Amino acid sequence: MRKAIPLVLVGIALSACGPIPTAAQGGPGASAAPSAGPRYAATVLADAPAGYWRMGETSGTTMIDATANGNNGTYAGTITLGQPGALTGDKATAVAFDGHTAGATVPSAPALKVTRVTIELWIKKNSESGYGMYVAKNYFQLLNNSYTGRLEFRVTSTPDPVLVSSTILALNTWYYVVVTYDGTAASLYINGKLDGTHPAVATVPPTDGALYLGRRFDGFFTDAVLEEVAIYPTALSADRVAAHWRVATGNR
Template identity: 35%
Template structure:
């Protein structure tokens, strides 16, 4: 939990970056990777829950931000090396309602953005990635190797412009948001089957399944154990594009 009181800006954090972070943190994410690092291998969790991760071989740090300030990470080639991973945690297995949020800039029609894999048996429990039309697709499985429940956003985002993506699950209702607006809906009774492997950021962990990393830039990745409302999604988007 976060204490009430004024938010203090460090000398190195702009008001624009802080305004966006304030909106995210007010919704109590269970993981929040801002991806602002300039060097090293540590991917810091800003949620306060200590779910820190590690950058891998494909990532370039310190790139221009996808919100109004800060930095982003970037990959310029796909492959089986990791971009970033965070240790497995029961909360990140999405056992109930959830929201998955990030900012992305890409021109690709393939690549994984965010996932939890069952690497030893090749199937993802849940996975967000790009399809052949350049749309974001969420896949969820209730059993290892079982059928996939998929929700594909209807708007292509592979135009090398910056886009804000949120997927929420509220009960059995799954909603995709693109740039602050509802874009597609579906249903999933769930939960996804329980995986013991890491959360992958910008790539996929599962050997033998689909290990392609995304090509492009990624920023401000957050996971919540609640479904953000449409109003909150719009607020986040507005804060992210504010000058």
């Protein structure tokens, strides 16, 4: 019996996303430059994320926050560190989550009590994992749309599934994914392009609670490789999302 998910979202009408660039070795596009890694990290940090986990660890269980906020997390379950990442450059590894026990947890922190939010990360799915979670906190979640290959973004509690992407994510392919929520509208970007947007129908309360990557507090594990996860206390503009994508792919 499939578990019900007691959270709902902001619904959005979505438009088709452009084609995904041909993947280069370890990266999202053949044009990726050798210095994409350090340039990309600097670009993310310039936009003041509340937490930024590059996930380039090759040993241990600590997931290091690259910001000055000190929001380090902890890996648990069957994770595999040191996997080939999406970016070339100084940090070229990512973390694989097994879809059964693996996850990372960041304890509750003042910087993560957001009412406006941007979720930014790189995703490579290994298999379809139902409602597998990529990023989850009390009142916002980015997850799979139940074996359809699409993504959902959930905000606040209601009984219906909502924000669903038009883009179907292929397996074993890197995608740059950004979701923004400014209290008036939700927007989803895939590979730097707007996939869809919709007026907001709910708010995000500034609550305590841990942040989870690769799972939710009660399960819903995802089978995927993740890296470069950032949470911002603001909604990044379309121009900033596009700028991050250009830097990542070496096309500034």
